[in-house]
Amino acid sequence: MRDPRQFGTLIGLVLLSAALWILTPHFLTVSNLVNVVEQTSINAIVAVGMTFVILSGGIDLSVGSIVALAGVVLGTSLQAGHPLTVALSLALAAGTACGLGNGALISWGGLPPFIVTLGTMSIARGAALLFTEGRPVSGFAASFRTLAIGRVGFVPAPVIAMAIVYAASHFVLTRTTFGRYVYAIGGNEEATRLSGVAVRFHKTMVYGVSGLMSAMAAVLLTARLNSAQPIAGINYELDAIAATVIGGTSLMGGEGTLGGTLVGALIMGVLRNGLNLLGVSSFLQQIVIGGVIVVAVLLDTVLKRKNRT
Amino acid sequence: MSDGARPPALQMRGIRKTFPGVVALDAVDLTVEAGDVHMLLGENGAGKSTLMKILGGAYRKDAGEILLNGVPVEISSPRDARNLGIRIIYQELNLVPHLSAGENIFLGDLPTRRFPGAIDWSALHDRTARLLTDLGMTLDPRAPVGSLGLAQRQMVEIAKALAASAKASASQAAADDAVPVSRQVKILVMDEPTSALTSKEVTQLFALIERLTARGVSIIYITHRLDEVFRIGRHITVMRDGRHVTTTPVGSVSVPELVRLMANRDLSDHFPKQRVERGAELLRVEGLTVRGVLSDISFSLHAGEVLGISGLLGAGRTELARAVAGADPFDEGRLLVAGAEKRFHSPADAIAHGIGLLPEDRKAQGLVPGLNVARNIALPHGRRLAPFGVLSRRCEAEMAGPVSRELRVKATATQAVRQLSGGNQQKVVLGKWLAGDGRIFIFDEPTRGVDVGAKVEIYNLMNRLTAGGAGIIMISSELPELLGMSDRILVMHRGRIHAELAGAEATEERVLSAALGLAS
Numbered sequence: 001m002r003d004p005r006q007f008g009t010l011i012g013l014v015l016l017s018a019a020l021w022i023l024t025p026h027f028l029t030v031s032n033l034v035n036v037v038e039q040t041s042i043n044a045i046v047a048v049g050m051t052f053v054i055l056s057g058g059i060d061l062s063v064g065s066i067v068a069l070a071g072v073v074l075g076t077s078l079q080a081g082h083p084l085t086v087a088l089s090l091a092l093a094a095g096t097a098c099g100l101g102n103g104a105l106i107s108w109g110g111l112p113p114f115i116v117t118l119g120t121m122s123i124a125r126g127a128a129l130l131f132t133e134g135r136p137v138s139g140f141a142a143s144f145r146t147l148a149i150g151r152v153g154f155v156p157a158p159v160i161a162m163a164i165v166y167a168a169s170h171f172v173l174t175r176t177t178f179g180r181y182v183y184a185i186g187g188n189e190e191a192t193r194l195s196g197v198a199v200r201f202h203k204t205m206v207y208g209v210s211g212l213m214s215a216m217a218a219v220l221l222t223a224r225l226n227s228a229q230p231i232a233g234i235n236y237e238l239d240a241i242a243a244t245v246i247g248g249t250s251l252m253g254g255e256g257t258l259g260g261t262l263v264g265a266l267i268m269g270v271l272r273n274g275l276n277l278l279g280v281s282s283f284l285q286q287i288v289i290g291g292v293i294v295v296a297v298l299l300d301t302v303l304k305r306k307n308r309t
Numbered sequence: 310m311s312d313g314a315r316p317p318a319l320q321m322r323g324i325r326k327t328f329p330g331v332v333a334l335d336a337v338d339l340t341v342e343a344g345d346v347h348m349l350l351g352e353n354g355a356g357k358s359t360l361m362k363i364l365g366g367a368y369r370k371d372a373g374e375i376l377l378n379g380v381p382v383e384i385s386s387p388r389d390a391r392n393l394g395i396r397i398i399y400q401e402l403n404l405v406p407h408l409s410a411g412e413n414i415f416l417g418d419l420p421t422r423r424f425p426g427a428i429d430w431s432a433l434h435d436r437t438a439r440l441l442t443d444l445g446m447t448l449d450p451r452a453p454v455g456s457l458g459l460a461q462r463q464m465v466e467i468a469k470a471l472a473a474s475a476k477a478s479a480s481q482a483a484a485d486d487a488v489p490v491s492r493q494v495k496i497l498v499m500d501e502p503t504s505a506l507t508s509k510e511v512t513q514l515f516a517l518i519e520r521l522t523a524r525g526v527s528i529i530y531i532t533h534r535l536d537e538v539f540r541i542g543r544h545i546t547v548m549r550d551g552r553h554v555t556t557t558p559v560g561s562v563s564v565p566e567l568v569r570l571m572a573n574r575d576l577s578d579h580f581p582k583q584r585v586e587r588g589a590e591l592l593r594v595e596g597l598t599v600r601g602v603l604s605d606i607s608f609s610l611h612a613g614e615v616l617g618i619s620g621l622l623g624a625g626r627t628e629l630a631r632a633v634a635g636a637d638p639f640d641e642g643r644l645l646v647a648g649a650e651k652r653f654h655s656p657a658d659a660i661a662h663g664i665g666l667l668p669e670d671r672k673a674q675g676l677v678p679g680l681n682v683a684r685n686i687a688l689p690h691g692r693r694l695a696p697f698g699v700l701s702r703r704c705e706a707e708m709a710g711p712v713s714r715e716l717r718v719k720a721t722a723t724q725a726v727r728q729l730s731g732g733n734q735q736k737v738v739l740g741k742w743l744a745g746d747g748r749i750f751i752f753d754e755p756t757r758g759v760d761v762g763a764k765v766e767i768y769n770l771m772n773r774l775t776a777g778g779a780g781i782i783m784i785s786s787e788l789p790e791l792l793g794m795s796d797r798i799l800v801m802h803r804g805r806i807h808a809e810l811a812g813a814e815a816t817e818e819r820v821l822s823a824a825l826g827l828a829s
Binding site: 184190193195255 | 634636655656657659660661666668673674675676677678679680684688689691692694695698699700702741
């Protein structure tokens with residue numbers, strides 16, 4: 001939190017919450033706040049993967065489709081009567097494999113991340129639809145729903161999952177060589193290569209992380225809906241990119257933090273929640289959220305320009 | 310101007326230009342007559358390109374004046390220069406490969422039909438064909454530039470520089486005798502136009518230059534090929550260290566004299582070179598070849614030695630450094646480290662064998678600007694610092710601390726290197742390799758863009774490294790530095806080692822002659 005820009009986003013979140021507190025009595029209640037964080041958890045987890053990717057100088061458009069594919073793998077496996085651990089492993093493996101495939105094509109194939117993940121976006125979605133013939137998969141054992149509705153004290157299970165993912169990912173980004181290389185590759189790929197870092201390997205892993213995060217989000221989403229939908233996760237890539245960018249991560253790579261991304265995801269969640277409480281039409285909500293994204297990035301750019309010179 | 314004589318086409322007087330920490334041009338004069346072919350000569354970094362960029366409006370001068378036909382003019386943008394009839398053809402061509410020759414030549418000024426504003430293709434091709442004929446070029450106006458050879462692209466670039474505005478002459482097109490070559494072009498600057506041309510193409514280019522000068526166009530011609538000076542030049546201006554040395558008619562000077570004029574400087578700079586007993590062979594390169602770039606390079610580097618590599622831009626120095634350091638692959642040849650043959654598939658392999666590369670362009674290749682000093686220095690050493698991938702809280706700072714103290718990096722360990730001065734940034738790049746246990750260092754332009762104080766510190770560091778048994782390959786465009794710090798100098802010319810000069814026999818003139826491809 002040394003970077004002053006992050007406080008900017010945090011201040012934005014506080015101001016937004018204060019405004020909603022004044023505007024509606026329903027916002028600042030424990031149950032509503034818990035609800036907001038719970039609603040945010042899925043996007044926040046997908047955004048962790050997106051942050052890794054954007055920090056490394058790339059982009060991942062396939063996260064939403066991977067959520068659908070991993071969810072379908074999970075659902076089908078559960079429906080077939082496999083134990084939960086097997087089903088979870090299969091789902092996480094499927095998501096990670098999609099991500100590693102993206103990464104390998106980008107690193108060794110030398111293709112632009114935009115194109116590769118755009119292709120995977122379509123392929124994974126198509127695979128999910130083909131696999132299920134377009135129908136939702138449901139009928140799971142009741143114990144599975146614990147992942148969505150279970151609570152520790154008053155904290156819902158998805159929020160606990162999100163906290164663990166953020167703590168672990170933050171450790172990886174700040175305290176491991178892998179995390180350091182993610183920043184270095186995004187900051188200057190050639191200098192990093194000339195420093196003897198296995199750039200292609202680490203870039204591939206970055207997309208693997210993104211695929212893994214999408215699969216984790218898929219688990220929570222499937223549990224919440226109590227069914228696996230092949231059309232789940234549409235536009236998740238946009239929400240994840242928005243959370244990352246609002247959180248101050250540079251689209252050029254090399255700069256940003258997971259703390260910022262979490263705040264970015266919460267801003268989006270609070271905004272949606274508040275607009276709902278205020279009864280703003282969902283059409284107008286889209287306009288407001290789009291405006292917030294642009295203004296957040298504009299402020300960030302202006303501040304950066306000031307700091308540089 | 311007195312006696313009613315015609316004033317020169319171009320006079321640049323007392324031109325001064327400084328960049329942070331460097332005086333690039335100091336009171337430079339240049340006078341070019343109408344119809345002259347004026348050769349502008351000097352070593353790398355003598356200030357030729359900077360002077361031409363000021364003429365072309367790419368840089369703004371700090372002091373001095375520019376007169377065209379005796380009239381003072383203000384050039385503050387490339388557009389100004391263009392409007393004044395000045396055209397510059399830079400070494401790197403600026404063409405759009407997928408567009409045709411005609412489209413490139415008239416880009417931004419394409420003839421259109423009045424309605425509906427579509428491109429008038431027949432007019433475009435007709436204009437292009439007439440322009441090319443007028444310039445004596447045989448080219449298909451419809452051919453995509455990407456499909457043309459280098460010489461032809463050069464022709465397109467020249468035609469583009471000389472083309473009259475399509476719109477301006479469209480209005481007089483009715484007269485049908487519209488001259489496709491702009492009457493407006495008064496001064497044409499060519500920066501090493503023949504570096505990629507075959508001798509036949511060079512002849513074509515020279516014929517074109519003759520035709521242009523016959524029309525009164527003045528040519529300023531930058532080259533490193535001294536034979537060309539005598540083939541087409543009429544006047545010569547020599548620059549050195551950002552100063553004007555002399556201007557003379559071509560006939561009145563010989564090749565050795567020219568070389569002396571380019572090289573001779575007061576050797577007041579002195580270098581803290583300490584000679585060390587030459588030790589065992591650390592590195593041997595045999596027959597290293599990269600097709601089209603390097604041919605059959607062989608040399609060896611010993612412990613305690615600084616091996617200097619000289620050569621003009623494009624001679625293959627940086628390519629050699631990168632091939633040896635595993636950054637680029639090579640086609641043929643072998644590398645032996647301490648007598649054993651090695652194959653490097655990546656920089657990581659070279660680093661594992663104790664080879665560290667300080668790249669030519671520290672911003673693009675040496676540093677991660679957003680990371681702090683300690684993290685940049687520790688970047689190549691992740692595996693050593695964290696065998697299991699987990700970095701302990703202080704380990705990077707502990708590795709970087711002693712190194713940055715030794716190099717006197719004026720910054721804290723947690724400062725982003727983006728905020729550092731050029732000299733301190735360069736020290737951080739050096740620090741990356743000092744923190745390791747490498748014994749072979751390849752320094753590509755180690756003091757470029759570095760202030761004098763930091764330069765001396767870098768020289769002292771080189772002394773400490775050689776005293777400790779390391780070997781250094783130093784590539785430099787600064788001859789005094791190369792002569793002052795090297796034990797031996799290899800001179801490269803067009804991808805080959807043209808000469809090897811031991812410390813005692815190396816003089817500026819001999820190195821420069823060899824770099825120009827002359828017998829040394």
